[in-house]
Amino acid sequence: MTSNNKGAIGRAQNVADGWVSITPATPRKRRIAAIIGGIEKTGKTTLAGSGDDPVYLLSIDRGSEVLALKSAGRQIYMRKYLSPREAQPGQHEQVWAQFKSDFYGVLKVGKGTLIVDTETSMYEIIRLARFGKLTQVTPEQYGPINAELTAMMDAAFETEMNIIMVRRTAAEYAGRQRTGGWEDRGWNQMPFIMDMRIWTYRCMAGMCQVMRMDGKSTLHPAGNGFHARIRDSRWRHELVGMDYSTEPPNLLSLQVIASHVFDGVQVQMPVMAPVQPTATQPLAEGTAAIADKTEPEPTSANR
Numbered sequence: 001m002t003s004n005n006k007g008a009i010g011r012a013q014n015v016a017d018g019w020v021s022i023t024p025a026t027p028r029k030r031r032i033a034a035i036i037g038g039i040e041k042t043g044k045t046t047l048a049g050s051g052d053d054p055v056y057l058l059s060i061d062r063g064s065e066v067l068a069l070k071s072a073g074r075q076i077y078m079r080k081y082l083s084p085r086e087a088q089p090g091q092h093e094q095v096w097a098q099f100k101s102d103f104y105g106v107l108k109v110g111k112g113t114l115i116v117d118t119e120t121s122m123y124e125i126i127r128l129a130r131f132g133k134l135t136q137v138t139p140e141q142y143g144p145i146n147a148e149l150t151a152m153m154d155a156a157f158e159t160e161m162n163i164i165m166v167r168r169t170a171a172e173y174a175g176r177q178r179t180g181g182w183e184d185r186g187w188n189q190m191p192f193i194m195d196m197r198i199w200t201y202r203c204m205a206g207m208c209q210v211m212r213m214d215g216k217s218t219l220h221p222a223g224n225g226f227h228a229r230i231r232d233s234r235w236r237h238e239l240v241g242m243d244y245s246t247e248p249p250n251l252l253s254l255q256v257i258a259s260h261v262f263d264g265v266q267v268q269m270p271v272m273a274p275v276q277p278t279a280t281q282p283l284a285e286g287t288a289a290i291a292d293k294t295e296p297e298p299t300s301a302n303r
Contacts, residue, residue: 029160030160030258030262031160031161031162031163031258032051032162032163032164032195032196032254032257032258032261033156033157033162033163033164033193033194033195033196034162034163034164034165034194034195034196034197034198034254035119035165035166035167035186035190035191035194035196035197035198036048036164036165036166036167036198036200036228037166037167037168037169037184037197037198037199037200038169038199038200038201039169039201040063040168040169041063041202042200042201042202042226043200043202043226043228043246043252044117044166044167044200045057045063045064045066045067045115045117045166046066046067046070046226047198047200047226047228047252047253047254048113048115048117048164048166048254049067049070049076049113049115050070050252050253050254050255051112051113051115051162051164051254051255051258052111052112052113052162052254052255053074053075053076053112053113054075054076054077054109054111054112054113055067055074055075055076055077055112055113055115056077056078056079056106056109056112056113056114056115057076057077057078057079057115057117058079058081058099058102058103058106058114058115058116058117058122059078059079059080059081059117060080060081060082060083060084060099060116060117060118060121060122060125061083061117061118061120061121061168062083063117064078064080064117065078075112079102081095081098081099081125082095083121084121084124084125084128087125087128089132092125092128092129092132093129095125095129096125096126096128096129097129099122099125100152103116103152103156104152104155106161107155107156107158107159107161109159109161110159110160110161111159111160111161112161112162113161113162113164113254114156114161114162114163114164115164115166116164116165116166117166118165118166118167118168118186119165119166119167119186119187119190120167120168120185120186121168122187123149123186123187126145126148126149127145130144130145146189149187149189150189150193153190153193162254162258163194164254165186165190165194167184167185167186168185169183169184169185170183170185171183195233195234195235196230196231196232196233196234196235196261197230197231197232197233198228198229198230198231198257199228199229199231200226200227200228200229201226201227201228201229202225202226202227203224203225203226203227203245204224224247225245225246225247226245226246226252227243227244227245227246227252228243228244228245228252229241229242229243229244230242230257233261235261235262236260236261239257239260239261242260244256244257
């Protein structure tokens with residue numbers, strides 16, 4: 001580390017050649033950098049859009065238009081791109097070039113909220129743009145892509161913006177057999193870069209499919225509405241496992257989460273501890289392990 005590292009938490013003072021002394025000085029930036037995952041229609045995009053204005057939504061998937069219902073009196077801007085499924089061969093390079101240009105363009109605003117919906121599709125687009133395919137790519141070929149995405153995230157972290165990556169989940173398989181669980185899909189380096197991971201879910205008829213901290217899912221009686229659970233956090237670790245919901249007093253908001261992370265606001269709500277299923281409370285059909293898996297880089301074994 002050198003004394004001119006931007007965004008470093010602390011002030012570096014030279015004490016000898018090649019060594020520096022770190023003293024607390026610069027407060028960390030007040031912003032949420034998070035991955036939001038969950039099965040479909042559980043409020044991922046709505047939660048992502050609850051950050052500070054102006055909100056810039058880079059939409060590479062269906063469902064982002066839901067923010068239009070929340071836009072009254074707010075500064076919300078959206079740009080849509082062809083999804084990996086919609087783009088024709090030869091269009092992926094153009095789509096990625098436009099997306100990347102817009103990503104850096106939004107960062108020039110410096111404040112507000114940047115949303116990529118979904119990061120899963122973003123990772124597919126860059127691979128299709130660089131490789132022309134999603135499979136049969138050797139691990140060593142991923143170096144330039146990893147460097148390109150890392151540079152983009154480094155630039156994002158230099159700003160004061162909330163950085164939100166929305167992820168799709170997919171059914172988990174063991175070979176050709178579905179396990180009943182779910183996989184969290186995206187660039188495998190993103191969880192190491194981001195400060196927080198959040199899982200969304202929905203409660204209906206008084207029962208919720210909740211992810212436990214051990215990665216399993218179970219049913220839990222918790223009223224109704226939409227929920228978000230903190231899966232991990234680089235800051236204020238006691239928030240891990242905390243549950244936010246739309247039920248009164250409706251604390252399901254990135255701004256509320258930010259107040260707990262940065263302002264030292266005392267957390268009033270209890271952590272909702274999932275219960276184990278019993279003979280009188282069976283798991284719903286298809287409910288099983290929720291795997292925290294990112295899209296793997298192909299190896300010789302799965303090419």
